[in-house]
Amino acid sequence: MSLGKAMIHARKQKSIARVAAAAHASEAVSPAHSNHILQMPVLVLNASYEPINICGARRALVLVLKGIARTEEEHGLTLHAQRSHVAMPSVIRLLEYRRIPHQTRALSRKNILLRDRNTCQYCGVVLPANELTLDHVIPRSRGGNSTWENLVACCHACNRRKGNRLLHELDDMNLMREPRAFSLHTSRQIMRMLGRGDDRWRKYLFY
Numbered sequence: 001m002s003l004g005k006a007m008i009h010a011r012k013q014k015s016i017a018r019v020a021a022a023a024h025a026s027e028a029v030s031p032a033h034s035n036h037i038l039q040m041p042v043l044v045l046n047a048s049y050e051p052i053n054i055c056g057a058r059r060a061l062v063l064v065l066k067g068i069a070r071t072e073e074e075h076g077l078t079l080h081a082q083r084s085h086v087a088m089p090s091v092i093r094l095l096e097y098r099r100i101p102h103q104t105r106a107l108s109r110k111n112i113l114l115r116d117r118n119t120c121q122y123c124g125v126v127l128p129a130n131e132l133t134l135d136h137v138i139p140r141s142r143g144g145n146s147t148w149e150n151l152v153a154c155c156h157a158c159n160r161r162k163g164n165r166l167l168h169e170l171d172d173m174n175l176m177r178e179p180r181a182f183s184l185h186t187s188r189q190i191m192r193m194l195g196r197g198d199d200r201w202r203k204y205l206f207y
């Protein structure tokens with residue numbers, strides 16, 4: 001089975017996901033805290049040890065339990081689910097090499113917010129995803145398309161202020177930076193930023 005198919009299969013196979021969902025961390029943490037733990041970022045390495053992605057701990061556990069990836073670095077917490085105990089991963093590595101095309105990221109709200117680091121590209125405020133919207137730099141009503149180059153993360157206040165106008169029609173609104181497609185280079189920058197303070201990640205990210 002190819003890795004792509006295996007991952008789809010893993011997604012469909014809910015039982016392991018349920019185990020991960022029902023799991024709770026030891027170390028006397030509350031269920032709310034264990035939910036937080038299952039959302040913590042895990043660094044994903046290719047079979048070649050090249051860093052390729054970041055996913056949530058819940059998804060990382062599914063990949064490990066399905067035998068698609070193995071844990072390279074543990075987080076230091078153990079999950080108890082039914083009769084099994086699973087060490088929480090901090091870094092996982094795919095067992096089968098996956099060829100990464102240069103621009104693989106799908107154009108989506110999630111990926112635009114990730115590219116823009118949840119930062120309004122007009123005023124610079126950093127907000128949780130659910131408090132941000134996407135702004136068409138050239139409004140749709142004026143022929144703007146939904147593309148990487150024309151969509152940016154935006155707070156609701158700036159979105160209202162900009163309305164249907166073009167940037168040159170506004171004196172006080174400018175983009176913090178030119179919006180570009182999400183490249184592997186962008187992903188690496190984000191991985192490095194997130195991994196700066198984590199020794200378990202650093203050895204894979206700074207070489």
Ligand SMILES: [Zn+2]
Pocket residue numbers: 120121122123124125154155156157158159
């Ligand atoms: Zn703003």
